[in-house]
Amino acid sequence: MIDSEQEYLTFLLQGEEYGIDILCVQEIRVWSSITELPNKPDYIKGVINLRGVIIPIIDLRLRFGQEALEYNDQTVTIILKQTNAHRTMVVGLVVDAVSEVYKFTHQSIRPAPAFGNNIDSCFLKGLASVEEKLIILLDSDTLLNEDDLYCIEHSSVDESQTEAVEQTIM
DSSP states (O other): OOOOEEEEEEEEETTEEEEEEGGGEEEEEEOOOOBOOSSOOTTEEEEEEETTEEEEEEEHHHHTTOOOOOOOTTOEEEEEEEEOSSOEEEEEEEESEEEEEEEEEGGGOBOOOOOTTSSOOTTEEEEEEETTEEEEEEOHHHHTOHHHHTOGGGSSOOHHHHHHHHHHHO
């Protein structure tokens, strides 16, 4: 059996290199202005209109609990598109910079170590080494999970607002 290769677009986030399945990447855009929305998790920066499609923009640093960084000419937005049985999800991820495209075989991807309950590793697909560095490969299914992505509990919105939103939904 031949171990097929899968391509990953890698990008930088706080000095670390991350990879995402290139089949999910719709396009890469330079940072541009967004429309902010009220009552949203902190990591959702707002939305953009991309050729008639409204796309939420997620700051991946904030989503991963890292310190915010002022956007500059290296800051890019990676537009990801993923289709599942229920719908198509399109989202933009703000990252520090785009790096490379690498090909990895399934066998060359090592599982992420178990950290117990102290570290949330749900976004990790595994680790792959290139020369002397490790690349953190992200699982696009969990990264783009709509239920988790838009969960208001992860934001700084207070509990009374969360309860009001929950009551409105029900």
